[in-house]
Amino acid sequence: xxxxxxxxxxxxxxxxxxxxxxxxxxxxxxxxxxxxxxxxxxxxxxxxxxxxxxxxxxxxxxxxxxxxxxxxxxxxxxxxxxxxxxxxxxxxxxxxxxxxxxxxxxxxxxxxxxxxxxxxxxxxxxxxxxxxxxxxxxxxxxxxxxxxxxxxxxxxxxxxxxxxxxxxxxxxxxxxxxxxxxxxxxxxxxxxxxxxxxxxxxxxxxxxxxxxxxxxxxxxxxxxxxxxxxxxxxxxxxxxxxxxxxxxxxxxxxxxxxxxxxxxxxxxxxxxxxxxxxxxxxxxxxxxxxxxxxx
Numbered sequence: 001x002x003x004x005x006x007x008x009x010x011x012x013x014x015x016x017x018x019x020x021x022x023x024x025x026x027x028x029x030x031x032x033x034x035x036x037x038x039x040x041x042x043x044x045x046x047x048x049x050x051x052x053x054x055x056x057x058x059x060x061x062x063x064x065x066x067x068x069x070x071x072x073x074x075x076x077x078x079x080x081x082x083x084x085x086x087x088x089x090x091x092x093x094x095x096x097x098x099x100x101x102x103x104x105x106x107x108x109x110x111x112x113x114x115x116x117x118x119x120x121x122x123x124x125x126x127x128x129x130x131x132x133x134x135x136x137x138x139x140x141x142x143x144x145x146x147x148x149x150x151x152x153x154x155x156x157x158x159x160x161x162x163x164x165x166x167x168x169x170x171x172x173x174x175x176x177x178x179x180x181x182x183x184x185x186x187x188x189x190x191x192x193x194x195x196x197x198x199x200x201x202x203x204x205x206x207x208x209x210x211x212x213x214x215x216x217x218x219x220x221x222x223x224x225x226x227x228x229x230x231x232x233x234x235x236x237x238x239x240x241x242x243x244x245x246x247x248x249x250x251x252x253x254x255x256x257x258x259x260x261x262x263x264x265x266x267x268x269x270x271x272x273x274x275x276x277x278x279x280x281x282x283x284x285x286x287x288x289x290x291x292x293x294x295x
Contacts, residue, residue: 001040001041002038002040002044002069003036003040003043005036005072006036006037006039006040006043007040007065007066007069007072007073008026008073008140008226009022009026009028009033009036009037009040010036010037010040010048010058010062010065010066010069010137011066011069011070011073011139011140012025012026012033012141013033013037013056013143014057014058014063014066014139015135015138015139017055018055019033019034019037019056023079025136025141026141031113032217037049037233040065042197044059044061044065044170046059046123047061047062048061048062048065048135049062050187058161063242070140071241074160074277074279075249080283082282088284089120089284090118090120090121090284090285091120091121091285092120092121092122093121093122093123093124094121094122094124094143094144094217094223094284094285094286094289095123095124095141095142095143095144096123096124096125096126096142096143096145096146096264096289097125097126097127097128097132097133097137097142097144097145097146098125098127098131098133098142098145098146099126099127099128099129099133099146099147100127100230100250100259101230101247101250101251101291102148102249102250102251102272103127103250104148104250105249105250105273106123106146106166106167106250106272106293107146107293110290110292110293110295111123111125111292114288114289114292117288118285118288121285123286125263126142127154130147130148130149130155130205131155131205131236133145133146133147133247133275134147134155134156134157134158134161134275137161137275137276137277138158138160138161138277140222143276143277143280143286144274144275144276144280144286144289144290145274145275145276146272146273146274146275146293147273147275148169148205148270148271148272148273149205149269149270149271149273150205150206150208150209150212150268150269151209151212151266151268151269151270152212153205153208153209153212155205155273157275160277160278160279161275161278162275162276162277162278162281163273163274163275164271164273164274164275164290164294165271165272165273165278166227166273166274166290166293166294167249167271167272167293167294168269168270168271168272169245169247169248169249169250169269169270169271169272170247170262170267170268170269171202171245171246171248171263171269171270172245172246172248172260172261172262172263173187173192173243173244173245173260173261173262173263174234174237174243174244174245174254174258174259174260174261175237175243175258175259175261176237176238176240176247176255176257176258176259177257177258177259178240179243179259182259182261182263184261185261185262186261186263186264187261187262187263187264188263188264188265189213189214189217189221189265190265191219191277192221192243193217193219194222195222195242195243196222196223196224196225196229196241196242196243197210197221197222197223197224197242197244197245198224198225198226198232198233198236198237198241198243198244199221199225199226199233199242199244199245200226200227200228201226201228202226204228206245209245209268209270210245213245213263213266213268224241224242225241225242228247230244230247230250230251231252232251232291233246234246234251234254234258235264237254237258238257238258241284245263245268246260248260250274259266274289274290274293276290
């Protein structure tokens with residue numbers, strides 16, 4: 001009989017490209033993941049990993065097992081969800097992921113209320129970026145994830161995932177109170193062509209949106225400083241080192257030194273979406289968590 005926990009470890013190796021990456025995602029040690037894969041090899045009688053240089057890749061048998069095993073795990077997941085639905089039980093353990101501002105502004109307060117209402121439900125939370133959330137939920141390493149997508153900047157979501165919009169967020173241009181534009185009621189990209197920006201790194205969804213804002217101006221935003229954390233953006237603007245585009249969700253108080261001015265042409269909005277596998281649609285726990293986040 002194939003060990004389902006070991007199969008999950010093999011899927012994680014396939015998703016993350018290494019034993020170390022799989023161990024980090026699963027919360028195991030690399031040794032534990034290796035032992036599970038070796039146990040799976042003994043059970044199946046075929047090699048599932050092949051060594052390439054200092055790393056490993058899935059063998060042909062490993063790829064076949066991951067593909068076929070994914071369907072088996074999805075069927076079992078769907079069966080469990082239906083059993084819980086018939087029993088009316090909001091119980092068990094859910095693994096959840098969310099991006100940082102959603103953790104602060106949305107998940108933390110709603111999750112506490114949900115767990116108080118359903119004491120037999122346990123939720124573990126992992127903070128990560130939207131593209132990581134898609135990968136973790138898609139590969140079965142998380143059950144529900146909260147991600148965001150800005151305007152027309154796409155977030156690729158596989159067909160076997162369901163995306164539910166749970167909120168719409170707006171970002172403001174954050175500037176120092178002493179800045180000449182601080183008294184404006186509205187700012188457009190053309191008003192900001194000569195400004196230095198504090199932005200998230202290249203390749204992030206927020207950075208892609210900032211670039212998209214400048215479409216039609218013939219210019220790109222002038223990036224002076226980069227940071228992943230919006231709290232750091234506020235600190236840099238407070239030090240008069242640039243301006244920043246910071247969403248309202250989970251944003252710390254601006255204090256007396258900063259001003260948030262609405263932006264237009266376009267208005268910087270992002271949809272906050274919850275992702276889960278279709279095989280968990282009937283799960284009362286997933287439904288309860290979605291309802292809490294939308295409430």
